[in-house]
Amino acid sequence: MAKIIIVGAAHGGRETVNGLLAANTDNEIHWYEHGQFATALDWDPADAEKERLALSQQVTLFDQTTVTKITPATHTITARNQRGQLQTDHYDRLVLSIGSLPIQLPIPGAELSGVRSIQNRASINELKLAAKSAAIKNVVVIGGGYIGMNFAALFKQTGKQVTVIDVNARPFSHNLDSEFTQILAAASVENGLQLKMEERVTAILGSTHVTAVHTNRGQYAADLVLVAVGNRPNTAWLRGTLALDSEGLIETDDYFQTSVPDIYAIGDATKVRFTPTGTKERIALGSAASHAGRLLAHNLLTNQPIVFPGVQATSALNAAGYYFAATGLNTQLAVRMHQPVLATYIAVPRLVAAAPARLNAIVHFKLFYDKAHRILGAQIMSTAELTAVINTVSLAIQMGATLEQLAYGDFFFQPGLSQPVDVLSTASLQALQTLATN
Numbered sequence: 001m002a003k004i005i006i007v008g009a010a011h012g013g014r015e016t017v018n019g020l021l022a023a024n025t026d027n028e029i030h031w032y033e034h035g036q037f038a039t040a041l042d043w044d045p046a047d048a049e050k051e052r053l054a055l056s057q058q059v060t061l062f063d064q065t066t067v068t069k070i071t072p073a074t075h076t077i078t079a080r081n082q083r084g085q086l087q088t089d090h091y092d093r094l095v096l097s098i099g100s101l102p103i104q105l106p107i108p109g110a111e112l113s114g115v116r117s118i119q120n121r122a123s124i125n126e127l128k129l130a131a132k133s134a135a136i137k138n139v140v141v142i143g144g145g146y147i148g149m150n151f152a153a154l155f156k157q158t159g160k161q162v163t164v165i166d167v168n169a170r171p172f173s174h175n176l177d178s179e180f181t182q183i184l185a186a187a188s189v190e191n192g193l194q195l196k197m198e199e200r201v202t203a204i205l206g207s208t209h210v211t212a213v214h215t216n217r218g219q220y221a222a223d224l225v226l227v228a229v230g231n232r233p234n235t236a237w238l239r240g241t242l243a244l245d246s247e248g249l250i251e252t253d254d255y256f257q258t259s260v261p262d263i264y265a266i267g268d269a270t271k272v273r274f275t276p277t278g279t280k281e282r283i284a285l286g287s288a289a290s291h292a293g294r295l296l297a298h299n300l301l302t303n304q305p306i307v308f309p310g311v312q313a314t315s316a317l318n319a320a321g322y323y324f325a326a327t328g329l330n331t332q333l334a335v336r337m338h339q340p341v342l343a344t345y346i347a348v349p350r351l352v353a354a355a356p357a358r359l360n361a362i363v364h365f366k367l368f369y370d371k372a373h374r375i376l377g378a379q380i381m382s383t384a385e386l387t388a389v390i391n392t393v394s395l396a397i398q399m400g401a402t403l404e405q406l407a408y409g410d411f412f413f414q415p416g417l418s419q420p421v422d423v424l425s426t427a428s429l430q431a432l433q434t435l436a437t438n
Helices: 011-022 048-056 121-131 146-157 178-190 286-300 331-336 389-398 403-407 427-436
Strands: 003-007 028-033 060-063 066-071 076-080 086-090 093-096 100-102 115-117 138-142 161-166 194-197 201-205 212-215 219-221 224-227 231-233 263-265 272-274 279-281 315-319 322-328 342-349 362-369 375-382
Touching (some): 003 011, 115 121, 121 146, 138 219, 146 161, 146 315, 322 389
Parallel strands (some): 003 028, 093 263, 138 161, 138 224
Antiparallel strands (some): 201 212, 272 279, 315 322
């Protein structure tokens, strides 16, 4: 029997614990969480005590307890609980799923009351409550990515005046190509958001509480400011204990083993294999951490560990009346990673030509591939909910499939007069087949 300590209750830590428990072994599990397990695991308040009691029958829980030090020589950790008391705990295996911290802007006023960021589920819940506050009328969101735009839409829905500021030309530019972002930007403005693109925030104004945001081009009133410009690994406290790279990420091998025996790391504080290129990249997505946690649980319990196969960084969201999803490489990533790619973009009707116009949503689809036709990435967007299509392409990337193999794949076809036909079964597949024969 081994004693396994897991640090962190977000996606990676959660899946590691789930995998260990599912194996029904006699291992002793201690689980540490900086915040509260009820919040981190999204327990319903009415059922939280019952959930905690059930889990505590199998796992020793230490919530509101921060691990501050690891001593590999003695296989111990040091942690500080909510009362400020220090405690030590011994491990046979240690799993770090410590995540990341939001990047704080190095500008005047960043410390003012009313300046918020997203650190965990608790901070998300706090922002949702703030969205309902009548005292908050003007909101400025700094950062036009997934998090920033998602909360901008939430604040707009609750009647706030919302301004989004970003250094890029359009929102979602790290996730989607310009064919998609120009449509989303126009739709966001039409829905009432003020987009201030290609602007840089220089100061946040106010005496004790924020009153405005100043940029290189203007000034915008604010009762609340959400800073959503990215995150950094939560690893400063590990320097000198584990090997970290130049970005502060924990160095791991293909089995999640760190530079120190019996210590493993997964999630936002690490890099994982990015399937389209075969290189190790930081993929700060809950899905990537969850995949890693499931495989790590297996590896901790066997003498025949499995190499992590990699991820495609597949994600999806809806905004401004559109549903969109992406997987693998996009144009910006390909340039940054010096990866030569070819790409084809199409905009096709979702349904057969005879369908009523009111049902015939346009589907925007872009596919990335190399000169050997190996599929490397894709994006899809429509006012119809078709994001699940991206899973097919994600699997194709993972399996090393080519255009030809995807184009002639056996997808079901059932052309009812009033029933939608899957986007990859009609016009887009025809386009793929044309590519495959050229």
